[in-house]
Amino acid sequence: MGDEEVDEGVPALAERRDLEQVYQPAEDSHLLAEAAREAVEPGERALDVGTGSGYVASALAEAxxxxxxxxxxxxxxxxxRESGVPVVQANLADPFRASVFDLVTFxxxxxxxxxxxxxxxxxxxALSGGESGRVVIAPFLETAGRVLAPDGRVLLLVSTLTDVEAVEELATAxxxxxxxxxxxxxxxxRLVVLELRR
Structure with missing residues (x-):
């Protein structure tokens, strides 16, 4: 939204909610970053989707x-970018070629x-997964599957609020x-990191 479209008398939604506009590392970020550090091998090509502050991507780079x-x-x-993470403004993994990443995190x-x-x-x-909590997961699975290298894997953070079994069913499908x-x-x-493989 351009500045000309903002009503000067109404504070931005983020200000009314006392929230920043970039998701900062929390318990879910820490759990995924630790799993990513353990999963990745030096020299592997990794993609961190929905990077927010770049926390998980930085953990992958450090590994x-x-x-x-x-x-x-x-x-x-x-x-x-300010944290040193190469980042592309894009939806999910849309801009990338097929079969290029050894690891995709989300x-x-x-x-x-x-x-x-x-x-x-x-x-x-950054927070809302729609009514089910899973609205972004199905499109992510499609694009992640496309960009994964033949032996690649996905690390997907999910919550029991999202219904882990339902996410596993989507992944299986x-x-x-x-x-x-x-x-x-x-x-x-309960926060869970799922590893997905083809």
């Missing part, structure tokens, strides 16, 4: 991967959000095998 990241949010891309927006509670800003896009490689319990949810 020796050749990493690139994507995010739809231009503010996230700017912050990730911490998707997974909070179930009823339509009447949706707020149309960048932080909402997309041609992947799944296994849990990390998890962490919190008061209202």
């Amino acid at each position: 020796g991967a050749e990493v690139v990241a994507t995010d739809v949010n231009p503010l996230a891309c700017e912050q990730a 911490n998707p927006p997974y909070l179930p959000t009823p339509p009447e509670e949706a707020m149309n800003d960048w932080m909402e896009r 997309a041609g992947f095998t799944t296994r849990e490689v990390a998890d962490e319990s919190h008061p209202f949810e």
